[in-house]
Amino acid sequence: MTDLLINIDHVATLRNARRESFPDPVQAAVLCELAGADGIVFHLREDRRHITDRDVRLLRETVRGKLDFELSTNTEIVQICCETRPDLATLVPERREEVTTEGGLDVVGHRARLRETIPRLFDAGIREVALFVDPEPDQIEAAREAGANAIELHTGDFANAPTPEARAAVGERLAAAARQAHTLGLSVHAGHGLDYANYPLFRRLVPHVSEVSIGFAVIARAVLVGLDRAVRDLRKLVKG
Numbered sequence: 001m002t003d004l005l006i007n008i009d010h011v012a013t014l015r016n017a018r019r020e021s022f023p024d025p026v027q028a029a030v031l032c033e034l035a036g037a038d039g040i041v042f043h044l045r046e047d048r049r050h051i052t053d054r055d056v057r058l059l060r061e062t063v064r065g066k067l068d069f070e071l072s073t074n075t076e077i078v079q080i081c082c083e084t085r086p087d088l089a090t091l092v093p094e095r096r097e098e099v100t101t102e103g104g105l106d107v108v109g110h111r112a113r114l115r116e117t118i119p120r121l122f123d124a125g126i127r128e129v130a131l132f133v134d135p136e137p138d139q140i141e142a143a144r145e146a147g148a149n150a151i152e153l154h155t156g157d158f159a160n161a162p163t164p165e166a167r168a169a170v171g172e173r174l175a176a177a178a179r180q181a182h183t184l185g186l187s188v189h190a191g192h193g194l195d196y197a198n199y200p201l202f203r204r205l206v207p208h209v210s211e212v213s214i215g216f217a218v219i220a221r222a223v224l225v226g227l228d229r230a231v232r233d234l235r236k237l238v239k240g
């Protein structure tokens, strides 16, 4: 069964917009877990635009389920990740000017850097290291060669597809990528832009997905219906 991990970065974005101490992403993580989330995801960015070092420390202490630390290969952030020892470290591309993560990592182009970073994370005692990739065969092969034991498939193009036909076509690419990764012995995670409307099709089309990471859709819905209901509704879709 697929695990549901909730990304709580957007709670921190709201807090930081007013330079306030609330809403607290740590409290949000507790509520998500009480509502049935299997784990919590956060992205510590180099510019600390949402999650802060304080949040990371408290999330490490309070999250009971799986903790997924999203990070770039920046040396300082990798060091913090090693000290935090999450259950999962997910390496993502990061550009200061982007609103959110745009596209998967170029694993082929950054192979050397990744071959240095991934062993550091494993040596720190982190048991799972995933690379966030587009559904492209050479990127998935390169992820395995670079030493990762999981990939997170970038589902942004699936979510943003302009027509049902285009979405189905991206879904087929994601499905082929998931099969390839599974054959290579990699765990398959997925995320970006998944929501209450597009998740059922994603679930039907893409096999072998052991966990999904969903943020914006659930926090946006929580503003209107409350976090508990937003997580429970999503959990029903994910668990089937």
Ligand code: PXP
Pocket (backbone or CB within 6 Å): 007, 009, 043, 070, 090, 092, 100, 101, 132, 152, 190, 191, 192, 193, 194, 213, 214, 215, 216, 217
């Ligand atoms: N996975 C990764 C690697 C991401 O960078 C993000 C966005 O922070 C997500 C999943 C979640 O995307 P969304 O907020 O669109 O659900």
